[in-house]
Amino acid sequence: MYRKYDSKFKTQIMTIFAGEYYISTSREVISTVLGSCISVCLYDPVNRIGGMNHFMLPSGGQESLINSSGIDKEKLTEHSMRYGITAMEVLIGEMQKRGAERIHLKAKIFGGGKVINKNMTGTTVGDKNIGFARAYLKMEKIPIESENVGATWGRKIFFLTENNSVFVKKVDLEPAVEEERNYMRKLKSLKQKSDVTIF
Template sequence: MNFEDNEHLAPNMYYDRHFEKEAVKIMPGEYYVTTGDKLIVTVLGSCVAVCLRDKVTHCGGMNHFLLPNDGSNESGLLTESARYGVYAMELLINHLLKLGASKSRLEAKVFGGGNVLRGLTLNNVGQRNAEFVLDYLHNESIPIVAQDLLDDFPRKVYFFPDTGKVMVRKIKSVHNTTIFDRETEYRMRVKYTPKSGDVDLFT
């Protein structure tokens, strides 16, 4: 990982003609950070995305992740399932700190956790993801200045790190199964990924 670059991961870059801006689309399991004037875009179903921004340096980033179902009814940050969310959050925060952000100045906007994956309603996948994000940010003393969680619709999220602005569009008419297939494939990939060692929580 080369922190000397101002941006990382998320190889899907394009020019957004509507906003007339260079844009990056992040997929499930990815994240992106920048100190520049780029737009970060993602589409969420049951997954959640956290937009973090240093309100002084204006560097910011977004992740996109989902907790695998570990078969446990436990809650909190210590379950095996939650470790994936902790890891996703640490990647994003650590990279922002490398770019000059201060954790004490970070503000969060959180989105997603919709009940959109067919057959997974009983597992409350979206709700578990939403609860994890809220608990994690509370425990890390990172204020949430905006949120749009749960509901039954996928969302398209546009994050402008330089200004902190976020635009959310609910996708109430889905014409294909792309979102569902993408998140289901990602969920299975995460579920069967070998578990790594313990993750250090921020203090």
């Protein structure tokens, strides 16, 4: 995650990567690049709070991160944030902590491209991610205002938290795929380090 001023938008842009999320209560732009991954942009128009996540897979069989006192920080790891179920629970929970109300939330969905083989038939990772995002939001009764998903290209998205608008730019899939590979390598490295017991 990093922040940089952009002369086109004339504001700061917060760029997030796989396994990350960002929430804003002011005029900002949140950006990311997507291949088969999904980003859900959530917005509370009444309290003017916007947030976006970036996840790689629907779920990983982990337990819920929400308990009676909020998000269980001990269960929240970089590894778990790659899963949609975690990314959605954390995004909604953190937005509520900043004043958003679930009843006002509206969503937009992006990503889920077919990145492995463009001619491949059957269900892809991108398809599963799209299906999860739709099903989760339906279950939580959060309306989907719009979506730009699937197809055989990558996307660079810019979420303007001030008014809930999103700009989508088609990009070559290779940079998005390489970013996803780098993230997976990073997770494997973290897992290997965590397997070492120091005593």
